[in-house]
Amino acid sequence: MNIRVLPEEVLLARLPVYQYRAWSRAWALALRELFQLPHPSDEGLSSFALLTGTPLESVGRARASAHGLEDLLRELASEWERRARDGDDRCRISMLPGGIVGVEIPVDEAGLRQWLLRYKQKESALDRFITEDIQLLCQLQIAMDHARSQESVLITGETGTGKGALAEAIHAMSGRKTLCPINCTAIAASLIESELFGHLKGSFTGASRDREGLIAAAENGTLFLDEVGDLAPEVQPKLLRVLREREYRRVGETEVRRTHARFIAATNANLLESVTQGLFRADLLQRLSACHIELPPLRDRPDDICLIAERVLKDEGHSGLTTEPVRTLMTRYDWPGNVAELVDAMRYAAVASRGAPIRISHLPDAVVQEAYPPTGTASQILLTAQVLNNSDIPKDHDTFPESLDAVLGEHLKSPPPIANNEEVDELVGAFVQLAFMLPGSAVLLTQAALDGALAQLRTVSLLSELRQHLSTSHFSSDIISTLDARLRVELEDVKGPPLVGMGIQVLMQLLGSDDPDDRSKLLEWALKFKKVVPMIVHLVQAIRQNTETPKPVAVNAMAVQPPRPVSFAQLQGTRDWLDPRNRPVVERAVRAAKGVKRTAGALLKINSSSYIARVIRAHGLQDLCDELTRARRAESGARTRSGGAPRKEKQVSVDVKPNDVAKGEKQDAAEEK
Numbered sequence: 001m002n003i004r005v006l007p008e009e010v011l012l013a014r015l016p017v018y019q020y021r022a023w024s025r026a027w028a029l030a031l032r033e034l035f036q037l038p039h040p041s042d043e044g045l046s047s048f049a050l051l052t053g054t055p056l057e058s059v060g061r062a063r064a065s066a067h068g069l070e071d072l073l074r075e076l077a078s079e080w081e082r083r084a085r086d087g088d089d090r091c092r093i094s095m096l097p098g099g100i101v102g103v104e105i106p107v108d109e110a111g112l113r114q115w116l117l118r119y120k121q122k123e124s125a126l127d128r129f130i131t132e133d134i135q136l137l138c139q140l141q142i143a144m145d146h147a148r149s150q151e152s153v154l155i156t157g158e159t160g161t162g163k164g165a166l167a168e169a170i171h172a173m174s175g176r177k178t179l180c181p182i183n184c185t186a187i188a189a190s191l192i193e194s195e196l197f198g199h200l201k202g203s204f205t206g207a208s209r210d211r212e213g214l215i216a217a218a219e220n221g222t223l224f225l226d227e228v229g230d231l232a233p234e235v236q237p238k239l240l241r242v243l244r245e246r247e248y249r250r251v252g253e254t255e256v257r258r259t260h261a262r263f264i265a266a267t268n269a270n271l272l273e274s275v276t277q278g279l280f281r282a283d284l285l286q287r288l289s290a291c292h293i294e295l296p297p298l299r300d301r302p303d304d305i306c307l308i309a310e311r312v313l314k315d316e317g318h319s320g321l322t323t324e325p326v327r328t329l330m331t332r333y334d335w336p337g338n339v340a341e342l343v344d345a346m347r348y349a350a351v352a353s354r355g356a357p358i359r360i361s362h363l364p365d366a367v368v369q370e371a372y373p374p375t376g377t378a379s380q381i382l383l384t385a386q387v388l389n390n391s392d393i394p395k396d397h398d399t400f401p402e403s404l405d406a407v408l409g410e411h412l413k414s415p416p417p418i419a420n421n422e423e424v425d426e427l428v429g430a431f432v433q434l435a436f437m438l439p440g441s442a443v444l445l446t447q448a449a450l451d452g453a454l455a456q457l458r459t460v461s462l463l464s465e466l467r468q469h470l471s472t473s474h475f476s477s478d479i480i481s482t483l484d485a486r487l488r489v490e491l492e493d494v495k496g497p498p499l500v501g502m503g504i505q506v507l508m509q510l511l512g513s514d515d516p517d518d519r520s521k522l523l524e525w526a527l528k529f530k531k532v533v534p535m536i537v538h539l540v541q542a543i544r545q546n547t548e549t550p551k552p553v554a555v556n557a558m559a560v561q562p563p564r565p566v567s568f569a570q571l572q573g574t575r576d577w578l579d580p581r582n583r584p585v586v587e588r589a590v591r592a593a594k595g596v597k598r599t600a601g602a603l604l605k606i607n608s609s610s611y612i613a614r615v616i617r618a619h620g621l622q623d624l625c626d627e628l629t630r631a632r633r634a635e636s637g638a639r640t641r642s643g644g645a646p647r648k649e650k651q652v653s654v655d656v657k658p659n660d661v662a663k664g665e666k667q668d669a670a671e672e673k
């Protein structure tokens, strides 16, 4: 339904208007559209209401407003009837083609202004309430019907559903004088009585002068008792008396006073339950709820969410919600804080988006995290991976975030299956890559990656990687500190034999810590970092190569193959040979070598038997070494048997004993320190 009321300036500009022939009783008609038009005539200005005969459809918030217009039309019609009875033939009600009916009543300018003002008051009071929910519309209608009466109104509903706003609207429509609000929770029980009823000087310690209470202040106005469920039990009988007898006494005074205030109370508590528990008087509840309005929570009227959100955004000077995924996400969220929370979230999004269309990443974290299933579950990781793998979304900086939003929105409609650990690991890699690709817009993904990474020990390096990335991109400091905290916890849990290496350095670099305590802690952690050192080394290399702009680097050693040394020569002097992926290179070298120790010693330039022991173990080369030793022994034995000069056997250190390893590692650690 459309309602248009021309602006006052136009109304008063006396523009020409139509001529009419037939008439009908305006208030008997169902309204569809109404205009007020000025009608200049010889006798002066006429007000003109134009309506269609189409039945009123009970949709939209307009219904509540229409109620106000119906009143106005009724007034116009009865005014017309009265004047027609008085023989004023300038009053006309006309039927236009298409069932349009006009009511034309001559009024002077002051009269027109008065009508307009009254209409505007009615219109604007409930205009704040945006809803297409039939239940809420009915409640607003009750509010409107009872606005002008004397009876008390009780507004109930969850926090943020608009109880305070409705109390104000009822007061505005009531035509009463002042609105005096009091929050029954915020005022101490000892003070509330004097606050409400007033007191006499000296009636209690601190009462240094006479004071009128709020009931007196709200004379001929409205007293709004917010959070009435918290009203102190000792005050309840006194308030009951006011409601019953309209009488009260100031504290310390015997004189009985009368009040003509109207009472509106609101609460998010279940007062019936409070009555059962003996916290609230049943008779007071009954008096307060002469008219009871229950505001439904936002989650029960999902269609309102986007309507209200758009209105808030527009009020903030934003163009409004634009993408479907954002709408989907917002309707998935429960909005425990109801409209108040929605209003705050939209104000936040309006700022975060800087005028651009609202995307998922512009919404507050709480909304996103709640609406998407909790990150860190395998299913969530898998979900996003499916999205990444199966969709044709372009992964460029400009369009990717929106298209990802769209695809995620689509996937959210069906719950994803559970992933196994390997999938998780792969997917985490994908996540992190995304985070690299989308600086400033992948908070959701990054958090998922973080949680996914936590699911597996061997992805500890991913955490470091993420940390590095986050610090160079636009993520909020909150996310970074969350990540730091989790990284620390995760590192604490890393088990395994100690290992010296670049881990210490790398971790310090990644965590950027100058604190000596932190450093020694890091050292401890790094010493445990057997498994991930190769990855960290790679990471550092990558970071060094990309100091200016962090590019998408291969972050998950399992999911994405980083550039690796391909020849034995490239392994020289490095510890990359511990990386399992280098096994073929190492194996080739060992096979080609005359002795394992010599080969390793010569090529890797590491004078530590334990280190060699580790490479053998890391690559599962024990069998190969045994085989080589046997072959060499056989060869030298054959040479001796054939009478050749016995050659001095080179020691091939393949029989690695556990003690050797431990000893060597300790030695390595000492050297490294």
Ligand SMILES: Nc1ncnc2c1ncn2[C@@H]1O[C@H](COP(=O)(O)OP(=O)(O)OP(=O)(O)O)[C@@H](O)[C@H]1O
Pocket: 128, 129, 130, 131, 157, 158, 159, 160, 161, 162, 163, 164, 165, 166, 268, 308, 339, 340, 343
């Ligand atoms: N249907 C609605 N359309 C638009 N805005 C609304 C609607 N309902 C509530 N609001 C707005 O939501 C905000 C919160 O409303 P209000 O403070 O009245 O809620 P409340 O129920 O009194 O909250 P509390 O229980 O926390 O006191 C206000 O800005 C109000 O104008």
